[in-house]
Structure formats: C-alpha cells, structure tokens
Amino acid sequence: MRGATAHSDDGSGMSGKGAAVAEEAGDDTVLGKVRLLLEAFSGSVHTLGLTELSQRSGVSKASTFRLAQQLVEHGLMDKTPKGYRLGWLIYELGQHVPGPARLRTVARPTLVDLRAATKALAVHLAIPHGDDVVYLDRIGGRREIAILAAVGGSVPAEETVSGRVLQAYWAGDDETIAPELRAEYAEIRERRWASEQGLVVPGAKTYAVPVSYRGGNHVIAVISATVRAERHDDRTTIHALWAAATEISRAMLRTPVH
Template sequence: MTSIIESSPSRQRTATGPTVFRVQDTTADDSVLGKVHLLLRVFSPTLTRVGLTELSRRSGIPKATTYRLASQLVDLGYLSKTGKEYQLGWKIFEMGQLVTGPARLSAVARPTLIDLRSASNALIVHLAIARGNECVYLERIVGRREVPFLLTPSMPILSSASGRVLMAYRDSRRQAVTELVGREKAETALAQLETIRSRRWASDNGELVPGLKTYAVPIALVDRQRVPAVISVTVPADRKDDQTILHALWSASADVGRSLDRR
C-alpha cells in the first residue's frame, strides 16, 4: 500500500553506521525544561555519546547554556560524563522502568518477539505503541546480521506501517488525520486506514529504506477493538513469502494478546 500522505522523516547516514531516521522535535519551548528536553533528545541508538560542541549544535542551544544545563544534569544523574563526552545517566534508565504500562507490555511481549524474529528470519522485529501522534518503539529485536537502518525511539504516526495500524484503530482517527494531512487529503487517508483495519495489517515497501519492506499487525485484546500495541517485522524486499510472514505475525500478536488478557 502506498503510504498515507505525510511528510517523511529526514534521513541521515553516518560515515561508519547505518541509515538513521530522525524526527525534528517541535514540542519544546524556550523554558529551562524545554531546553533540557532538547538536550536529552539529541541522544539516539546511534549517538549514545556526544561532546559539548556537538550537543550544542544538535540541540540548537548556545554552547554556554548547554554546558551549564549539562553539568546540572550530570550532578542529578540524568547525564553522565566520560572524558569530554556526555551520555544518558542511570537516572534515566531507573525512571524508565517506572513507566508501568510500557514496561509491563515489553516484559510480556519480549519472549514472543524473540521467537518471531527467529521463525520469520526477519532483520528486525519491533513492538510499538501510540503516544499522541507519535509511534513509539518499545522493543527492537535484531539478529547477528548487520542491520542497514535504525529508527529513532519515535516517529510521526503516519510515516510507518506500525503507526498506520495504530491510527487505524484509534477512535478519534478522523479528527487526528484531518489535523495531520489536511481536509483535502483526509478522506483518502481515512479510506486507507479503513482498509488496514479490515484486513488487520499494514506495510511499507521501500518507503523508509529502499530494498526493505515491513509488515505490521495489531495486538488485540479479547474484545478485538482495543489495540494497545503493534508488532512489525522488517525483511528484504525481495522476500516472496508475504503470507507466511503475516501468519507468523498474527500468531505472535494473538499470543501476546492472550498473555495480556490473563494479567
């Protein structure tokens, strides 16, 4: 399916690493908390350590202010410093474990995701949830082969197969889609979402990374209407066993759904 109309995230390729998809953040304001938010958002799966100059450049915050705020964050444990480089501190990890919903969902789903990656021979298996108009990736299971791309922890909800599944099951999707794509394109987008909802899967074929395709399915609870999360697999685009992949995904999502219902 052609992607629902949405501005694509920017692509960056590091000199020695895979393609990284970054989403520009427009949610922070000019307050102290807003600046702290921008500093913390600089860190990503492929940028775990960064020096002061680069931290200032990427966050858009003046270097003197960056130094002052980063030093305070180190003192509080939200950042740590090794030599001249900063990285996320243990306080971030500790607080993340207290987010009960995502932590519980990840704990329940992780064994099934590991089995799914092995059974489907996928490059990557993701577990994702919706947070407002973002698709947030809670789990990322990879094998030993080199992965040609990485996703940032969140992306605009209509820019990926997982996000489109999440939007398809949202009760307020008409208003949300209209706000995201505009009135002229909303009906087309909503029709695509209805197709996704009726067949219970979405895909992208080379939209994010040429040569790769992704399939995503909902994790439904007993009533089949509430969808707390989505599972997706990414495979080479030349794979011809699409139905086998989908059946493996549906089986995995049903397994996670049953486990969630029992708890």
C-alpha cells in the same frame, strides 16, 4: 477515558455530564480536576485545545487553563501549537506500573520466536505516544543494526507502517480526515495489517499488525517484521505476525500484575 460531550453550561463553566460526573465522584478538588483533565484524552484523541479540554473534562475553562499550565510546568502535559497533550512524564511514570514496561517484558519472548519463525531482518514492538510512535523493543542481529538505527526510537506516526496501523484505529471514521485516508484506515482495520516497501530501509519491506487487549479494536500496540524486499512469502509473514499478536494479547491477560 471519557469521550467528548455536548457542552451545556450551567453557569459554572462545566458541561452538564462533566459536572454530574465530577459531583458524583467527589471531583471538585484540585486532584479530582487534574484527573478529569488527564482522562479527557483517549486512544483516538491525543491533542486538545483549551475549550475542548474544558468541555471533555467538565472542568471550568478558567480552572482548565490554570491547571493545564501547572501540569505543563511539571511535565504531565505538553503544550503544542495545536493544544495540550499528555506529557512525557506520564510515560516515565508508567514504567513503574503495569503498562509499557510490562508489555515489553511479556512480549519479548514472543518477538524472539517471531523473528526466528519469519527469518526477519528485525521485528519491532511499538506503542503510541501522542502523535508519535515509540518503539519499546527491537530485535535484530548485528548485521541488521543499520535497520534498527534507521527506524529510531520515537518518530511521527505517519512516517512508519506501525504508525499507520495505530492511526487506523485512533482515527476511526473521523470526518475531518481526508476521504482517501479514511478509506485506507478502514481497509487496514478490515484486513488487520499494513505494509510498506523501501520507505524506511531500501531493499526491505515491513508488515505490521495490531495487538489488542481483551479483543476487539482496543489496540494497545503494534508488532512488525522487516524482511528483504525480494521475498514472496508475504502471507506466511502476516499469519506469523497475527499469531504473535494473539499470543501477546493472551499473555497480557494471564500474566499477574505485581
């Protein structure tokens, strides 16, 4: 994904870098411009206003407005009060290519082992979707069905511990974020886990860790384990989560793409 660039208009409405990229890649076509618009979004930038979308993509503002409207009509983008973001159809199409479906398939055996090892009430696999978190997989017994229902499928990121982990890596050191929140995100990135107690499920606490792809801070998902609040083996649970996250990362690399 391309990051933001300084806007230097050459008369065509395209930023200098964006225009050069478009010319080099032969992107002065409708499909080429659509690709540039979609690639303007990144793991840390989920919603873009019209001007910023134009600047980041290198597509003229007039073309950006026209194409964005068409992409919204076809479900490839959503229009929100804050601007444009990738549409749900992108996720649905992703089920047919390496992506969420592959991640869920690769991760499930590890999640099953994780629940058994931690004796958790439930374990979850979550990925980002715009400003929300989507739970790709949830494993729990029949007695824990209330926990699964309470968590739900797609929820605002700030409402879950998994979402806080993702936001810590999305937002980074964004100066528009409140200082105390930046400090919390920095702490999460440094220790590589976050927790909450009783916010989602009374009497339970949840620990969540990032799942990286090819190492580093390229976080593609979060796994979490929900246990009873009275337990005192927190470090054991966290270490089990780290081991599971590492196994999922390695499995993603060694699993062939069909």
